[in-house]
Amino acid sequence: MATTSARTLRLLSLLGTGRTRSGAELCARLEVSERTLRRDVEVLREMGYAVDPVKGVGGGYRLGPGGALPPVVLDEDQVVAVVVALQTASTALLGIEESARRALSTLRQVMPRRLRGDAELPVTPVVNQWEFPAEPIAAGLVREVGAAVRRRQVLRLDVDDEAVRVEPHHLVVWAARWYLVAFDLWAGRWRVLRLDRVTLHPPTGSGFAERPLPEGGPVEFVRHTPDRGDRPAPWPCLGHVDLALPAAVVAEFAPGGAVVEAVTTTSCRLTMGAWSWSGLAGLYLTFGAEMGRVEPVELREAFTAARELLGRAVGGG
Structure with missing residues (x-):
């Protein structure tokens, strides 16, 4: 025997x-x-x-679920690290989406029961046109908010200096920044909150029912929401320009760390930075829109220099 x-x-x-x-x-x-x-x-x-x-x-x-391999020995923070890496892998490598999904499914199968909840972190990665990464975010914060999303539990938060009570519905990674799509119970509206601007209060223990998401779903809502709680990234050169485009349009294509503010229904103010004034002027030109107020003077001078360079190029001089 x-x-x-x-x-x-x-x-x-x-x-x-x-x-x-x-x-x-x-x-x-x-x-x-x-x-x-x-x-x-x-x-x-x-x-x-x-x-x-x-x-x-x-x-x-x-x-049952538990797989044909010995149990994976991971603590909670390691689970978050692996899950986030697999779920956001497509933002760095093309053609890996299906492999990452299968790897995550395999990991869940061989993981002990107590950690399977953390392995179901509800997050959607989205690639922005210009990836200017933000500072790393605390894994514990992602895990706690992700758990509230998964369990459908109301959160009490401080967003900068504002106290809010929200229904957390989805996490989205956009331009290497973490955003929470939530329904603000006190304001009675949907919001996009920068997760690294959030301070959590103790769990409320209050559940909430599903409600219809904004049109297009959480990803499109984040893409087209100008007020995402962003702040200008710390570039050497920082400019402010009024563009003759709706804020929702500019919000989708603005680089990470840019700030979009609606001026009218058809125009907005875009604040963003770059490594040089000429480089910043080039970024604004990519929107192909009429421009109003341009600040500071260094940016106006960069536009003047660009006009002269383009004039000579077009004229063949």
């Missing part, structure tokens, strides 16, 4: 096919009594595997 450890691994191999196996079959294959089989099943459960009893005709034992 095999040793206890070897026999347990053999039992795990038999159950790992996903089929329901009767107790009689397992006893015969392992050459053990029903009492020993029950003891070996308990050993697997103590190791973190979900060995489920199946009652009735054709019943026996079946291996």
Whole structure:
């Protein structure tokens, strides 16, 4: 007869096919009594595997989510690290989306039950046209807010100096920045909140029901919302220009760290930075829109210099 450890691994191999196996079959294959089989099943459960009893005709034992590999030993922060890396991998590598999804699914299957909730972090990565990364965000904050999204629990937050009570519905990574799509219960409207601007209060324990999301879903809502709580990124050169475009249009294509403010329904003010004044002028020109007020004087001079360069290029001089 095999040793206890070897026999347990053999039992795990038999159950790992996903089929329901009767107790009689397992006893015969392992050459053990029903009492020993029950003891070996308990050993697997103590190791973190979900060995489920199946009652009735054709019943026996079946291996639930827990996989055909030993349990993955990860703490909560490691789970968040792996999940975020897999879910945001498509923002850095093309053609990896399906592989990342399958890897995440495999990880969930072999993960102990106590960590599977953290492995279902509800986040959608979105690639912005210009990736100017923000400072790294605390994993604990992502985990706590993600858990509230998953469990549909109301959050009390401080956003900068503003106290709010929100229904957290979705996390979106946009231009390497984390945003929370939430319904503000006190203001009675949908909002996009920069997660690194948020301070959490203790859990409220209050649940909330699903409500219709803004048109287009959470990703489109983040893309087209000018007021995302952004601040100008710390570039050497910072400019302010009025553009003859709606704020929602500019918000979608503005680089990370830019600030969009509506002026009228058809115009907005875009504040952004770059490594040089000529480079900043070029970024504004990519919008192809009429410009109003331009500040500071260094940016106006950069536009003048660009006009002269373009004039010579077009004129062939």
